C-alpha cells in the first residue's frame with residue numbers, strides 16, 4: 001500500500017521486477033527451510049552422538065551448526081531486502097524443506113550418512129535457484145548462493161570421507 005506521506009517512499013525499485021523478486025524470495029525461502037532443518041539435525045546429532053568417534057563428531061558437528069546458524073540470518077535478511085517476509089516457523093519450514101527430519105537417535109555412522117544427504121540436498125536447493133538469479137542479474141543473491149554451495153559441498157565431502165576406508 002502506498003504511503004500517504006510524500007517524504008516516505010516504501011515501494012522497492014532496485015532494478016529487479018516484482019516477479020523476479022517474488023520468484024527469488026520463494027527460492028530463498030526453500031533454501032532457508034532446508035538450511036534450518038540441516039542446522040537442527042546437526043545440533044541434535046551434536047547432543048546425541050555416542051561411540052568411539054564421540055569427541056571428533058561432537059566437535060565437528062558443533063563447528064558445522066555454528067556456521068549454519070550464521071547463514072540462516074543472511075538468507076532470511078536477503079529475502080527481506082527483496083521485499084518479502086522470511087518464513088520463521090517450524091510449520092513453514094516443514095512445508096518448504098526438501099530434507100526430511102530424522103526420528104529417534106541414529107548410530108554415529110548413520111548420523112554421518114543423514115548429514116551427507118542433508119548437506120547435498122541443501123546444495124541442490126541452492127543450485128536449482130541459480131538460473132533464476134542469474135537471469136535476473138541479482139548479484140547479491142548469486143554471491144550468497146555461491147558461498148552456501150561452497151560450504152555444503154565441502155562439508156559433504158568431509159562427512160563422506162569419514163565413511164570411506
Ligand SMILES: [Fe+2]
Nearest residue numbers: 046047058062
Ligand atoms: Fe554443545
